[in-house]
Amino acid sequence: MDEWLKDSTEVEASWVTVDLAIFTVRGDQLMVLLIERGLEPFRGRPALPGGYVQKDETLREGALRELWEEAGIDGSRLHLEQLGAYGDPRRDPRGRVVTIAYLALGPDLPVPVGGTDAERAYWAPVSELAEGAGELAFDHLIILTDALEEIRRKLEYTAVATVFCGESFTLSELRTVYEVIWGQHLDPSNFRRKVLNTAGFVKPTGEQRLPPTGRPAALYSRGSAWLLSPPLLRGASHPA
Template structure:
């Protein structure tokens, strides 16, 4: 009975469970953290896992991710919620076939995130703890998390999502710290400032200035996020408009 494999026919389909997992990333104390929950039931009982839940039949995937984010963190109106992968290996859940759609949520550090509406234990864990394997995650969540970080890394370079990590108003040093932490590099403050300000409309200067920390220093200008837009096409050597050379 293998007719119509190309134009699928949902009669007699093999049933799957579909879940949505949300990797909540935030900068806390200058380091990248991820929100994890502790499993209370087998399998992987007592281990840390990425929060997630079932997709409901009446909602879309994006809506399911938003709902999960709201339930876990209380944060509404996803500042940044992007789907980045689907995982469906047969062995990923020992009980049955579960296909999960993974999302990234980038949040600025909010107090009280660790306590969701549910009674399960939740915590913000430094990402370094997981990437070196010091904390083991349930299911294939370690792989999902690695993919999420990789996605954030490229998004940081290609789009303007860095402003989602910082508060509604921020200094350029805070913004620079996001790049430095995610990429693990040190950036030149002066050159970074020029490059950020060169992309017009992406950060907007409020008139105000931040109070320096206990270490002193010149008070930094305060900015707010502008439009978070995708960088233009990185296609090079485009012809001006007129004639062509070396064409077929």
Template structure:
């Protein structure tokens, strides 16, 4: 019996690693060291090797191209991109992994990257031709996923100090959502969410202003009820 010849197709992984730095949502990008798109900014990534799982490849490429310690990074698979013309080298399907994490260090370039750095996600998304391949679309999907995660999970508290004010938590939402939030409505929603925040009974020190109550993260990992994702842009 003749075995059917399989079509030629390579599999790649790309990574959208997002964090909050300098009061902005930032994405980890590299400068490609080799063609195609040599010298152009891109998301970290590369090809799946024989014997690897997609998760193995994602962690390997992140380590090789950025030097980040991947042992504490939890990346999740978001979407696959299969446009036949997405890569000039041939038929390549790429699987996107995404993470939204606090306190990530400065990366160090290596492997197929000439440089690795943090860049403003907002600025990258405002320039569709800034990123190689279809990485602008990938970053768009990753940022939208990150914003949605704040609606349904308690991840925002990981970007705060162990004890924080509602205003500090609101700032995280405003940075990642890219929107100004009404302080009173936000306070009401987050304090009513089940097991989201726990009052410490303490207040901030003050230099003449009104002290603010301090909270810590509660045991919940999902928000009930969910917070609506604010989609209007921030204003000065």
């Protein structure tokens, strides 16, 4: 027992943080929320919003608080889920810091406002991060890459695409979500047939939207199903 107590006192102290990979679709582009760090380490470098979890809050509460403090966004209105834990001992130069990453999604989210230790907060096109993503602080490039692949996978098997669309949407708007996240063109007719033949994916609202040109487009809302059967699989030029 004494030996166990002796060994336990030699365990290195660790800290727990939360980081958030927050995505939205704006101007037919997939955007991720970044902050410019106002403090060391990595002062002036872009990073995902996040910070230390306080001793009296849950991980989720810490994630919501950090999102509000650093970007002025109410995360309780977003689709928010845990992505994973990242604990490389060299990920933070301040010491052993384990972070719990969250994935958050929402429709056309507002312009963020930087606060606390964030000099500014802004939306960055995911497509433009490929060349300069190495500038991200800590291991946030790894987290961002994992989060993006998780979204792409979820689009195949769940109705998560509707989270990007708001309360009502056209099938064209839903198709755009798939196209910008998967990075591939989808045939409109085949996509429409696939969506409407998937039970519970979407439901008609009975209303229409009049575009600037062309015919009125029927409006839909998210249906009762979350898991899609059959799934909409990537890899082909369009859903079969």
